[in-house]
């Protein structure tokens with residue numbers, strides 16, 4: 199059985215829907231930002247806090263957990279600057295409770311949701327895993343701290359782990375039954391699609407004076423279903439002993455500017471977007487694009503869906519949402 203912490207959230211719920219095909223799944227989620235209806239019915243669900251040591255002891259004593267996949271985190275860069283306490287408590291302290299419970303109960307395998315924010319601002323065209331990690335905000339630092347702790351725990355307690363550094367996750371389940379739903383929403387693609395579905399007056403472009411081909415920020419958008427597939431491959435690599443300690447980027451390897459994303463949304467939906475140029479958002483690097491060569495070489499994973507496919511699946515979900 200696999201414990202998925204944060205399995206009611208955006209990326210966790212997509213992973214769970216895929217993982218139930220091959221494993222028994224237990225979801226632990228406090229539903230602070232996740233949605234219970236997004237959890238696949240095949241999974242067992244426990245509503246509780248990650249920091250609840252007694253609950254973790256009960257879970258590890260009751261269920262035969264082979265591995266833990268950890269998606270539960272606060273993940274808004276701007277909020278992390280204003281309220282670092284929340285980020286260090288939720289992302290570091292609570293994760294440590296989980297790791298300590300795993301060590302105590304001899305659960306050996308851990309998949310960690312890390313982030314491109316661990317790299318900070320890089321001038322490298324394609325960011326690979328050897329680029330120095332110099333996060334520029336508490337969110338990125340909180341994730342990197344856990345990566346460092348994992349490497350120490352691996353040495354001392356023989357814990358096996360894979361860190362997956364996501365670039366920009368987007369898109370929805372192909373059937374349209376689950377998708378990206380944050381309250382409030384801050385991510386570009388859902389914001390554009392909410393506008394095109396009629397629930398926002400316009401889209402603000404945060405800065406058009408960056409040193410990029412059209413002045414707007416460039417990001418590497420990756421389909422949430424490609425992310426889910428990567429998690430399952432990474433999990434199997436731990437379970438079959440191929441991996442003991444690894445870090446991989448998850449991205450498409452191609453970057454799109456904010457304006458290009460807006461154009462692609464217009465193309466997919468056949469609707470016209472109303473945009474306004476606004477101030478730069480604090481802490482936004484101009485360009486963040488992954489090299490995902492390492493995971494392709496080592497585990498044979500490659501992103502399969504391009505930006506148009508990402509937006510088409512997201513649109514299938516968004517056009518039926520009531521905001």
Ligand code: UFG
Nearest residue numbers: 273313314315384385386389402403404415417456479482
């Ligand atoms: N943007 C706009 N208008 C909006 C929303 C976003 O112009 O209304 C721009 C942003 O300024 C940025 C790009 O669109 O240039 C993408 O922004 P998102 O908020 O969708 O995503 P981020 O790149 O900020 O965030 C992602 C992950 C975070 C991670 C971060 C690392 O979602 O978890 O990359 O920088 F921390």
